Amino acid sequence: MRAACPANRGLAVARLALTLAWFFAAWSAAAADATLDRDYALKTSEAALGKRPANYAFTAADGRRVELAAFRGKPLVVSFVYTGCFQVCPAATQFLKLANEKAEEVLGKNRFALATIGFNLPFDSPAAMRDFARRQGAGADNWVFLSPEAAQRDALLADFGFSHVATPKGFDHLLQATILDTEGRIVKQVYGETFAMDAFVGPLKALVAGAPLPANDLGSMIEKVRLLCTVYDPVSGVYRLDYALFAEMLGGLLVIVATALFLLQDRRRAQRRP
Incomplete structure (x- = not known):
């Protein structure tokens, strides 16, 4: 053979x-799945760095009119949610609550501000945002929950580099916490439902002290790679590999x-x- x-x-x-x-x-x-283009979303988010968003107007959960410029003078952290989300947005907000508490332990009370903005209009009304904040136990003095004006919503999201796509189950969107300096410029995007505390506290500490921001390290690059390899599963309501x-x-x-x-x-x- x-x-x-x-x-x-x-x-x-x-x-x-x-x-x-x-x-x-x-x-x-x-x-x-026909969901958010992760590569495009990340590039869009990073492209917002260094930009100063316009002076958008909001209605706070307590009915007050609030303008973005009112936060200048302190660092500001901005997150985006939609109140109809029952798992990812609540989990991310609850972790942000922990991060806020840790940052206040390091920096002291009211050294920076935190704003969570509802992007699903008209459903993310001031009343809906108030109920969402209550359910997450987010009652810190430095934290406000805001509803944007409908005519300004798209421009607002674009200025912050926030991407989202409507799905049959809700929205597929980038999980990001945007850090602005005392003059209202975007200086850092922190990604994920959870993240390393230093990625959040470190930039705030530098901004409060007037020091240069810490450079991106290998850990942040690995986090970006991990972000690009995850996708929102609308069936389970979680992000998965x-x-x-x-x-x-x-x-x-x-x-x-x-x-x-x-x-x-x-x-x-x-x-x-x-």
């Missing part, structure tokens, strides 16, 4: 790798390996020819 030719074996491996690559690419395309992305990467790797094997076998055959 004749042994299989090494060249034929190499071609067989290459064909198998290409077949697997096609399978994983098809599977990942089918598994991908998007395995379709890993499948795409694996499929791409298989294509590279298959191509390399094919070229290697072709080169060996050429060398054996008289």
